[in-house]
Structures are given as C-alpha cells and as structure tokens.
Amino acid sequence: MTHPTISASGLSLSYRGTRAVDEVSLRLERGVTGLLGPNGAGKTTLLRILATATPPDRGALTLLGHDPSTVRGRLQARRELGYLPQNPGFHSGFTAFEFVDYVAILKEHTDRRARHAEVRRVLDEVGLAEVRGRRIRALSGGMRQRVALAAALVGDPGFLVLDEPTVGLDPEQRMRFRELIAAAGEGRTVLLSTHQTEDVAMLCHRVVVMDKGRVRFDGTPGELVARARGRVWASPERSPEALAGWRTGTGEFRNVGDPPAGARLLEPTLEDGYLLTLDGASEVTV
Amino acid sequence: MTVLDRPVQAPESAGAVRAVLALARVEARRLLLHPMVAIALAGYLLWPLWSGSWRDTHQVLQEVDRESQLGPLLVGLAGLLAANSAVLRSLRHGTEAHFGVLVMPPWRRTVAHALSVLPLTLVVAAAVAGMFAWEATRPGAVGHASGFELATGPLMVLFFGVLGVLLGRLVPSMFAGATAVVAILAVTFVFAVLPDGVRWLVPLVADEGAAPLPSDLVGRPARWHALYLVGLTVLAGAVAALASGGRTAAVRATALGALGVTVAGTVMQVTGPSAALVEARERATRDPASVQECLRRGTTTYCAFPEFVPWVDEWRVVVDGVRSLAGEPAASRGLVVRQRVNALDGPSGGGPSGIVEELPPGPRGEVTVSTVWGDEGRLGLAVSVARGMVVDDENHGVYCDARGVLMMWMAVNGAPGGRAAFARTQTSTLWSPLLEIRLRDRENAVVRALLERPAAEVARQVKASWAELVRPDASTDRVAALLGVTAPAETAADREWRCA
Numbered sequence: 001m002t003h004p005t006i007s008a009s010g011l012s013l014s015y016r017g018t019r020a021v022d023e024v025s026l027r028l029e030r031g032v033t034g035l036l037g038p039n040g041a042g043k044t045t046l047l048r049i050l051a052t053a054t055p056p057d058r059g060a061l062t063l064l065g066h067d068p069s070t071v072r073g074r075l076q077a078r079r080e081l082g083y084l085p086q087n088p089g090f091h092s093g094f095t096a097f098e099f100v101d102y103v104a105i106l107k108e109h110t111d112r113r114a115r116h117a118e119v120r121r122v123l124d125e126v127g128l129a130e131v132r133g134r135r136i137r138a139l140s141g142g143m144r145q146r147v148a149l150a151a152a153l154v155g156d157p158g159f160l161v162l163d164e165p166t167v168g169l170d171p172e173q174r175m176r177f178r179e180l181i182a183a184a185g186e187g188r189t190v191l192l193s194t195h196q197t198e199d200v201a202m203l204c205h206r207v208v209v210m211d212k213g214r215v216r217f218d219g220t221p222g223e224l225v226a227r228a229r230g231r232v233w234a235s236p237e238r239s240p241e242a243l244a245g246w247r248t249g250t251g252e253f254r255n256v257g258d259p260p261a262g263a264r265l266l267e268p269t270l271e272d273g274y275l276l277t278l279d280g281a282s283e284v285t286v
Numbered sequence: 287m288t289v290l291d292r293p294v295q296a297p298e299s300a301g302a303v304r305a306v307l308a309l310a311r312v313e314a315r316r317l318l319l320h321p322m323v324a325i326a327l328a329g330y331l332l333w334p335l336w337s338g339s340w341r342d343t344h345q346v347l348q349e350v351d352r353e354s355q356l357g358p359l360l361v362g363l364a365g366l367l368a369a370n371s372a373v374l375r376s377l378r379h380g381t382e383a384h385f386g387v388l389v390m391p392p393w394r395r396t397v398a399h400a401l402s403v404l405p406l407t408l409v410v411a412a413a414v415a416g417m418f419a420w421e422a423t424r425p426g427a428v429g430h431a432s433g434f435e436l437a438t439g440p441l442m443v444l445f446f447g448v449l450g451v452l453l454g455r456l457v458p459s460m461f462a463g464a465t466a467v468v469a470i471l472a473v474t475f476v477f478a479v480l481p482d483g484v485r486w487l488v489p490l491v492a493d494e495g496a497a498p499l500p501s502d503l504v505g506r507p508a509r510w511h512a513l514y515l516v517g518l519t520v521l522a523g524a525v526a527a528l529a530s531g532g533r534t535a536a537v538r539a540t541a542l543g544a545l546g547v548t549v550a551g552t553v554m555q556v557t558g559p560s561a562a563l564v565e566a567r568e569r570a571t572r573d574p575a576s577v578q579e580c581l582r583r584g585t586t587t588y589c590a591f592p593e594f595v596p597w598v599d600e601w602r603v604v605v606d607g608v609r610s611l612a613g614e615p616a617a618s619r620g621l622v623v624r625q626r627v628n629a630l631d632g633p634s635g636g637g638p639s640g641i642v643e644e645l646p647p648g649p650r651g652e653v654t655v656s657t658v659w660g661d662e663g664r665l666g667l668a669v670s671v672a673r674g675m676v677v678d679d680e681n682h683g684v685y686c687d688a689r690g691v692l693m694m695w696m697a698v699n700g701a702p703g704g705r706a707a708f709a710r711t712q713t714s715t716l717w718s719p720l721l722e723i724r725l726r727d728r729e730n731a732v733v734r735a736l737l738e739r740p741a742a743e744v745a746r747q748v749k750a751s752w753a754e755l756v757r758p759d760a761s762t763d764r765v766a767a768l769l770g771v772t773a774p775a776e777t778a779a780d781r782e783w784r785c786a
Binding site for chain 1: 301302304305307308309312375376379380381382383384385386387388389390395
C-alpha cells in the first residue's frame, strides 16, 4: 500500500446547526479520486476543508505530510496545493497569462523569469498557449475553465482539488477537460468533485460518495458498479418495486432497485451504483 | 484535533517579502496604466504646455514650490480611485475563494497594494522636480524653494493611494472611494479658509491669497506637514493591513509608530507662526526699508527685498521708459522705487476675515513695485511710476481731469505691451494693472484719441506743457486742446463719479 498523501480522520463542520460535514475520514493517494454526491451533500465544504479554506470544527487532517491546524503547516500545505473552486472568478481585464502569473505570485513564486516560464508551461499544458495574451473577458467558458485549471496547476502542486470543473461545459469541452484532468492526475493526488458519474467512470481510480455530510461509499468505480449488480432490470412498464425507473430508447423501462423474481437483469452502470448507494442510506466502505 | 479559524501569518521570510514586492510591481504597473490615473497624469503633465505657463518667466521659487501641489492633488485622487478599485478587484470578480487559499495571506496583499502606489508617487515626484527645475532656470527666477513644499505633492499622491487601499479593506464598495474623493475636495476647499489650527489637517493647503513674500516670511510649517502626511500614510497602510488580518507585532508597532508621527506632525504644524516671524512680517510690511537692499541708478533708487534684487535692472527699463515721457522737473527729480508686500497674514494674505487686505499707500516720493514680475508686473510698475510722476500720491482716486489722462497715457506708452493692454481694458472686463488708474469714459476717450497720434509728437507736447498738465485745475478739455485732440462732452454717467 502506498503512503497516503492526504489523510483525514473524523472531520466535522457545522453551519448554523447543520452538520455540513459529519465525521468524514478519508485517505487519498496518487491518482484521481472522484467525489460524488447530490447538491447539499457537503462535497464543497469538504473540499474547502481539504483546500485549507475552512478549518473543520473537529477532526485531524494531514495534507502532504503537513498539519494545516498549525500556521506553518497550513502555509506549507498551501505551497503544495492547487485549488479550482466551484465557480472560479476571473479578473476579466487580465490576459490569461497575467491572471495565472498573478496567482503564481500569490503562491510566492518570486523569481520573475522562472515564474513566467512556469506560467507558460501550465498554459501550454492546458492548451492555451495560443491565447495566453488574450483578455479573459474575450475567452469562451471552456477556455476560462482551463485558465482556472492552469492557475491551480501552477507550481506543480502535489495535491489538486477540483470542485465541479466540468459544470457548464459542452460535451466537447468536457471531453477536453477530462483529458487535462487525467494528465494532471499522473504523479499527483487529484480530488475531483462532480455531479457527472461519467467523469468518475472515465477518470477516477477511486470514488467517494457523500450524502448529508457523510461518506456513503469509498471504493473503486468497479466496486460501486458491483453494488448494483443484480439490481437493475428491464421491463415493458415501470416496475412498482423500482426505486428509480425510466423509459429507454428501446421503449423498455430500465429499473433500479430490488427486482421481482424472474426479472430480466441488465448490466449495471456506475450511475446505478451511485443511485442505490444514496438510497441505501447505509455507510459502506470497501 | 481542532483547527482554529485565524488568518494565516507567514513566517517572515525573504521569499514572502519578495512575493509582496513582486505583487506590488504588478499592481503598480496596473495602477499606472489605469485609465483614470493615465488621464490625470496626462492632464497634470500637459497642463503647463496647454496653458502656456511653461513660457512664464520671473518665477518666485517660494511660490513655485507651493504651486507644485495642486496638480498632484488631481493625480492623487485618481490614484485613490484606482488603488481602491484594485483592492476590491478580487471581491468584484469573485476570486477571493481561490486567492484565500494561496500562500500569500490577504494582509500581505494589502501591503503590496499600498506599496504599488510608490511608482506613481515617484513619477509625480520626478514631474514636480522636472517642472520646478524648468521654472527655476527660466530667466528672472528668484527666491528660495522649500524641499518640503516640493515633497508635499508626491506625498499627497502616496497618501491618497494608500487611503484608497484602506477604504477598500474597510468598505467593500467602490462608492466609498468616490465618496472619499468628493469629501476630500470639499474639505480641502472648506478648510482652506479656516484658522491654522484646523486647515493644516487637510493634505493640501494652497495659500494663494497674497502676493509672493520673501522666503523668510512665508512661515508655512511645510516640514511638519510633510511629516504629518508621512505619518498619516503609514498609519493608513498599517490600519489596512490590520483590517485584513495582519495582526503581527510588526504591523501593530508600525501603526503605533505612525500614529505617534502623525500626532507629532499635527501638533507641530498647528502651532502657528513664531513671535520672531510675526515680528519680521510686521517689519517687512510697515518698515520695509529696514530689511531691504537699495541700488541707485541715475536719479532713481531701487529698494528690494534681498532675494528680488536681480529684478532691479528690469524695473529700471520700465521706470526709465515712463520717466522719459515726463517733463521737468519730474523727469529728473529723485525717485525711490520700493518693493512692498503685506506680509502681516502670511502667504494666505487672509486675516481673520479671510479677505486679502490691500497694501496701504506708500509715502510721497516713493512708488511701489510688487513682488510679481512679468507682463503684468511691468504694467503695474509703469502705472505706479506714472502716478508718482503726475500726482505723487498712491491713493487710488478717480482723476477726472488732465492728470488722469496723462497718467494713463504715460503708463500705456512706458511699458512694453501697454497699448495692447489698454485696448483690452476698453473691450473686456478682465482685470489689468492699468485699471489701477481709474478713469471715466470721457478721459478714456481722450487717451484713445492720443494713442492714435504719433507718440513722439505727443511726448514732445507733454514735456512742453508738463507744468500745466499736472496742475489739479487742468481740465480734460484743456489737456485735449494742448495735445491736439478733442474731448467728448461730459455725460450723465461721467458726472456720477466722485473725482479726486
């Protein structure tokens, strides 16, 4: 077993009496880990804790060997952290280069020549070399998101926190972004929060499902799919036993839940496993 | 384990300081290129060219240093808005969520924003120095400037910029900056007329009322005001850093130190003029001869405050020109041209009433020359000498007779540009030194008629009839007849004047 780069134990955080994050324990290693969950599940709050933006009320956290509860540890962690927040803002009057350079300065990259080389490298890495001199206000939504990714990647962080980076992107942009995330996950730890089960299926070696502030599943995508094995079936009408069911393109209904006897079982998907995990309400750690 | 929610305070390290400087450099470039700053800078730098003031000569350097402060006020206010906008940028564009987890804590960003005003300050300082050097090397420049007065403009720019940063940290709205600009302008002009104890609290104290004073009589607490501005600037920067979480011992100590400097500067600048200065101003006003240097040129003695002695030879050209038009014995009798100022209320010229008091008339046998020189100064001296030749009385009465006509004709012909200036007084209400000789329409008409005749011929006739023309009973009709022109009839409006 590899040494975890991120280790969280019993993290909790409440907002106005609501447990946004409730006794979450995680160990993240190199590669891309997907964080799935419905709206309000606590994903963003957990990500903000892991990105050192918000301290937890309780729990222990180690980021890349640093303890962010101490001033020095938090600073050290931030030096090795890349964060792409949900709805990242941009200084629209800046060029892509100027914005990423600005972020690099805030990451205390002080050598001008080396910093500029690094900014050019990350912009090249996300495919924006050609437009690095263009103002951000003139870039498309997908390009802006890549600028945000470049800003997160600057300085080659060991831990990358991506909060719903593919929201609002068209399918082509999303595919392009997946490529970038996959590349970013090579040699570093990436935690990817998303609503898109396809993102997880295509990118992640591991998936964590959260609901109501708690971890409901923590395992591989295959294991999440396996949870739905034998619980997905086809029927001509929506089956009353189904937790969820919908008519597919073939005209048949695809049902998820506890199948009736003799049902014609279908090959489950990650989404089926995810739905059943949320409905199961029991915490499962594989 | 519990994590405390407190601002990250990076250990003091060279890297952190270098990062602050790098950010300050980026922000400084953006500040200099900000449209408002660029426009204000362009306006400030181009104004002397556009207005033609770059051609002015005979500058009094103890005035020039003070006048250097108005342009930087404009640049400083633009800097305030631009710095405020830069500080609020991350809030405005929603980047705070991201920047908040980067290594540099917000308070260091604040420090970088405050430092980013320095290059703009240096640009203004260079402009002030350049403009001053230009004016100091123009022909006829006299006097002594104060380095502290010259520093006030750039310091004001720095203070306003840092104030913009502070406002951005205290009030998350662009309206605060705009409101501050309006308030600063209002306070600057309202406080200008308040007593010394209060008016020095605003950054710019223009003191534009009086004619230039000898530099040793100016007595402005420029040194303490500069210290006050430095203290205020550092205090604003330190409070901004504290407000954004920089509650380190160093920042607290800086804030306390700056507060001390500000208080010291405030106290020292509002103490008012010393007894020795008050006495010196009294002496220079009431008994200027006791502090002046006098030079004799022909039958004229020129007495000037020591700094203004270099102007004597230029005064002489005007004096000789006017005297050459007079008849005997006035043309060759002894005359004292004395420089006089009203220094009692200092450079503002405003006493408790705030009204600039006029200089009282000088004694007989003397004519007054002011501390202003140039086209208007020449005309003013020509008027004084003409009055001295004709009536030997500096009381500004209305002469409804030959003396009024004669004084005006001599002043107009004795000073370069006199004819054009007189023509302007006939068609415009703009002030001119020629208006110190107050004439009715009737006498003005005679002067106009005389100016249409050859000057040399009129001069010959003036000299020939001098004794009669300067008698109080020589009428306007008589002067017209003697000099070969026709006087119009007296109108009802003419009769309303009270004549001397």
